[in-house]
Amino acid sequence: MSIIVQQLINFLQLGSIYALTAISFSMVYGIAGLVNFAHGSVFGVSMYVLFFVSTLLFQVMESTWLVYVIALTASCVVTSLVALLIEQIAYRPLRKAPKVTVVVSSVGVGMVLQYLILNTAGSKALRMPKLIPDIKFALLGVNIPLFKILIILIAIVTMILLNLIVKKTRLGTAMRAVSQDTIAAGFMGIATSRVISASFVFGAVLAAIAGSLYGTAYSIFAYNVGEQIIWWSFIAAVLGGIGSIRGAVLGGFIISAISILAPMVLPVSSYKDIVAFAVMILVLLIKPTGLLGKKVNEKI
Amino acid sequence: MNENKRIGEPILRADNLHVSYGKIAALKGVSFEVHKGEVVAILGANGAGKTTTLNALTGVLPIKSGSVQFQGKSLVNVPTNRITAMGVVHVPEGRHIFPDLTVEENLRVAAYLYESKNKPLLQERKEQVFDLFPRLKERIHQPGGTLSGGEQQMLAIGRALVTGSELLLLDEPSMGIAPKLVAEIFQTITKIAKNGQTIMLVEQNAVMAMKIAHYCYVLETGCVTYEGTSEYIQANERIAQAYLG
Numbered sequence: 001m002s003i004i005v006q007q008l009i010n011f012l013q014l015g016s017i018y019a020l021t022a023i024s025f026s027m028v029y030g031i032a033g034l035v036n037f038a039h040g041s042v043f044g045v046s047m048y049v050l051f052f053v054s055t056l057l058f059q060v061m062e063s064t065w066l067v068y069v070i071a072l073t074a075s076c077v078v079t080s081l082v083a084l085l086i087e088q089i090a091y092r093p094l095r096k097a098p099k100v101t102v103v104v105s106s107v108g109v110g111m112v113l114q115y116l117i118l119n120t121a122g123s124k125a126l127r128m129p130k131l132i133p134d135i136k137f138a139l140l141g142v143n144i145p146l147f148k149i150l151i152i153l154i155a156i157v158t159m160i161l162l163n164l165i166v167k168k169t170r171l172g173t174a175m176r177a178v179s180q181d182t183i184a185a186g187f188m189g190i191a192t193s194r195v196i197s198a199s200f201v202f203g204a205v206l207a208a209i210a211g212s213l214y215g216t217a218y219s220i221f222a223y224n225v226g227e228q229i230i231w232w233s234f235i236a237a238v239l240g241g242i243g244s245i246r247g248a249v250l251g252g253f254i255i256s257a258i259s260i261l262a263p264m265v266l267p268v269s270s271y272k273d274i275v276a277f278a279v280m281i282l283v284l285l286i287k288p289t290g291l292l293g294k295k296v297n298e299k300i
Numbered sequence: 301m302n303e304n305k306r307i308g309e310p311i312l313r314a315d316n317l318h319v320s321y322g323k324i325a326a327l328k329g330v331s332f333e334v335h336k337g338e339v340v341a342i343l344g345a346n347g348a349g350k351t352t353t354l355n356a357l358t359g360v361l362p363i364k365s366g367s368v369q370f371q372g373k374s375l376v377n378v379p380t381n382r383i384t385a386m387g388v389v390h391v392p393e394g395r396h397i398f399p400d401l402t403v404e405e406n407l408r409v410a411a412y413l414y415e416s417k418n419k420p421l422l423q424e425r426k427e428q429v430f431d432l433f434p435r436l437k438e439r440i441h442q443p444g445g446t447l448s449g450g451e452q453q454m455l456a457i458g459r460a461l462v463t464g465s466e467l468l469l470l471d472e473p474s475m476g477i478a479p480k481l482v483a484e485i486f487q488t489i490t491k492i493a494k495n496g497q498t499i500m501l502v503e504q505n506a507v508m509a510m511k512i513a514h515y516c517y518v519l520e521t522g523c524v525t526y527e528g529t530s531e532y533i534q535a536n537e538r539i540a541q542a543y544l545g
Contacts, residue, residue: 170412170415170416173405173409173412174412176398176400177398177401177409177412180398180401181397181398181399183360183396184396184398185398185409186381186384187358187380187384187389187390187392188409188410188412188459188463189381189385189412189413189463190381190409191379192380192381294400
């Protein structure tokens with residue numbers, strides 16, 4: 001019984017993190033129609049900013065909550081700026097270029113960013129300071145750390161807020177319009193390139209929030225942290241239907257379920273990667289747009 | 301001959317427009333005027349450059365040379381969204397409504413430029429659109445993609461009206477629509493024009509277009525070959541035979 005509860009919590013925790021990173025990855029694709037492979041490095045940047053700011057703050061203050069809020073804010077600001085810079089340098093000049101060119105450009109800028117991290121922060125693995133107080137409480141006979149519950153809650157609240165912004169606000173409606181028909185959005189008076197920039201900022205902020213949760217859950221990370229996480233969120237996003245927020249959430253939780261369940265039945269735990277890719281390929285064979293993806297008419 | 305009789309003052313003046321797709325010239329020195337309160341039709345066969353003309357006006361295609369003035373301001377090299385803000389609003393061929401947004405959300409997007417400053421204006425213009433197209437009101441919460449072709453055309457026109465257009469550019473409003481609805485849409489366009497809306501209309505269905513247009517330009521392979529009032533064009537047998545079937 002207790003192992004089931006524990007694994008269930010682990011599943012929800014990992015699923016929340018994957019769901020958030022998958023949404024953050026999907027955001028730019030959904031609105032600008034481009035696959036942003038530099039996003040993994042943006043995630044990496046967020047982890048390092050969080051690490052340095054919180055380490056610094058813990059020398060002068062004790063409240064972990066305050067440190068968390070300040071460090072997360074700093075990381076959101078820095079990652080947003082980095083994302084905007086990437087958009088200006090690597091994507092904007094290629095608006096009319098073939099899609100493959102843009103993919104190559106995004107991989108390139110991602111590598112540059114990752115090596116910048118490596119050269120400034122070093123290759124040594126770091127341990128994220130504890131951003132959420134280390135409290136445990138009993139639930140169904142199991143001792144559960146508070147941070148696991150908070151990770152799930154923060155992820156859910158973030159997703160609800162994002163959904164409200166996209167559905168109800170003026171910017172959100174404009175984002176949906178641009179994502180469905182960029183040309184017609186221009187006819188409505190929407191500054192489409194600003195909305196695309198906004199999607200990069202949204203993606204970066206979501207990555208920073210997800211980064212803070214990842215750091216809290218797994219503490220240890222190194223310069224290439226974004227590389228792994230971005231592959232998993234890419235699979236999650238594609239599996240659920242790239243560009244769709246609900247699809248990204250679904251994909252995130254499916255990948256999480258595979259990561260938790262597969263090692264229980266397979267002889268070697270890293271075989272879970274094979275299972276995840278196999279599931280993705282299988283889904284795409286049956287439904288090429290992903291589980292919740294919609295058929296997109298080729299844009300002219 | 302009264303072929304140059306126009307009403308109102310000119311609000312749009314295009315002079316010697318050149319547009320090309322790569323090396324292929326699509327417009328080779330097109331000039332025209334639209335006067336306030338007029339319905340101006342651009343007629344011509346497939347590939348004559350009708351849609352290209354509208355796309356050039358609203359910045360969808362770059363203008364290679366020539367000038368376009370709208371109320372004294374140049375439209376050359378101005379981004380599409382700013383052209384909409386100036387009052388020139390494009391209803392594109394194929395309608396381009398937002399398929400996953402509801403009818404109401406489609407109309408709301410059209411108020412993007414003023415919604416935060418003037419919510420009642422959106423409400424007022426929405427009501428006007430529903431008066432013109434009662435069908436849209438019945439479908440208010442339906443996603444745009446589930447509407448019929450004719451209803452989508454109504455939504456596309458309604459959306460352009462919500463932006464507060466001073467000059468409405470309509471590209472092939474009759475294309476791909478059930479014949480019964482074509483008549484209804486043309487009646488509504490006439491009604492909008494009677495309310496004082498200036499319209500520039502691109503149509504392959506020349507007979508239909510000339511019924512509601514005051515003034516026509518006939519395009520042939522990127523050049524204006526004839527222009528005049530609808531009566532003049534209709535009376536001129538040579539034009540009718542050569543271009544308008």
